[in-house]
Amino acid sequence: MKLYYAPQACSLAPHIVLRELDQPFELIRVDNRTKKTIEGDDFLAINPKGYVAALQLDNGEVLTEGPAILQYLADLRPDANLAPANGTFQRVRLQECLNFVSTEIHGGLGWLFSSQFPEAVKALIKEKLFKRLAVLNETLGRQDYLLAGGFGIADAYLFTVLRWAPLFAIDMNQWPALVRFQASIEQRPAVKAALAAEAV
Ligand SMILES: N[C@@H](CCC(=O)N[C@@H](CS)C(=O)NCC(=O)O)C(=O)O
Incomplete structure (x- = not known):
């Protein structure tokens, strides 16, 4: 491959x-x-x-x-065990999670890379994004990974896109569970x- x-x-x-x-x-x-x-x-x-x-x-x-x-x-x-088996409800939960990370977090942060957007538009994007990050902060305050079963592919995806946040002067400390999540995933060999x- x-x-x-x-x-x-x-x-x-x-x-x-x-x-x-x-x-x-x-x-x-x-x-x-x-x-x-x-x-x-x-x-x-x-x-x-x-x-x-x-x-x-x-x-x-x-x-x-x-x-x-x-x-x-x-x-x-x-x-x-990086994804629940196909055909199970947990697999659908994973797909729900991947879609959320893809459209709401990856998509939201992705727009901020554009040099053509005026600051006012970027502020609106951030406002929406921050609401989504607050939801994730709550989930990861209750459990170590996005799905209760342990580390999986959605965690690798979230970790990847959250690494971009500091590039846009987003202070991650307002979501302590996300800071802990990033630090713990970063330790994986x-x-x-x-x-x-x-x-x-
Ligand atoms: N819908 C695609 C989006 C992939 C994407 O946004 N890739 C970015 C890097 S994170 C890229 O290569 N952008 C270059 C471009 O669009 O020209 C996916 O989810 O895989």
């Missing part, structure tokens, strides 16, 4: 999960500005959407969209290895 990634980007989540699962994989860096891989290949030919993460399977198929990639990976090794491999 090949994981196309950009440092600090949302592709860190599948990167962490690949390492959590001890899956052999090749890490291929993409320049999001030029849409070229580190080897000079045209990334748009690999993923016409032009964004990371993209996972190329050994049969050549390319899978995109973080929540789909994460679930595909978790299902390769059900014994690792797979997370340390992924961060080191991305050199961030």
Whole structure:
């Protein structure tokens, strides 16, 4: 498998999960500005959407969209318990969680990267985002992970996108459970290895 990634980007989540699962994989860096891989290949030919993460399977198929990639990976090794089994209600809870992280947190923070938005628009985005972060703070004040069953793919995803918050002068200390969550996930050997491999 090949994981196309950009440092600090949302592709860190599948990167962490690949390492959590001890899956052999090749890490291929993409320049999001030029849409070229580190080897000079045209990334748009690999993923016409032009964004990371993209996972190329050994049969050549390319899978995109973080929540789909994460679930595909978790299902390769059900014994690792990174996702509840397909067909169970808990799996639907996981999908609820992945969708929340994707649309409300990743989506919200993602807009803040835009240099074209006026500050007033960014303030509105932050106002909405902060309400979502307060909900997560409450959940993670009650339990160590997003789903009660232990560390899973949604945690890797949330950890990844929350790392962007300080880039936008968001003081995470207003959500102490999120600060604790970030610190605890960062201690995982797979997370340390992924961060080191991305050199961030
Ligand atoms: N819907 C996609 C969004 C992926 C995404 O936002 N990727 C960002 C990095 S976090 C990216 O590569 N952006 C470059 C671009 O849009 O040109 C997903 O959930 O995987």
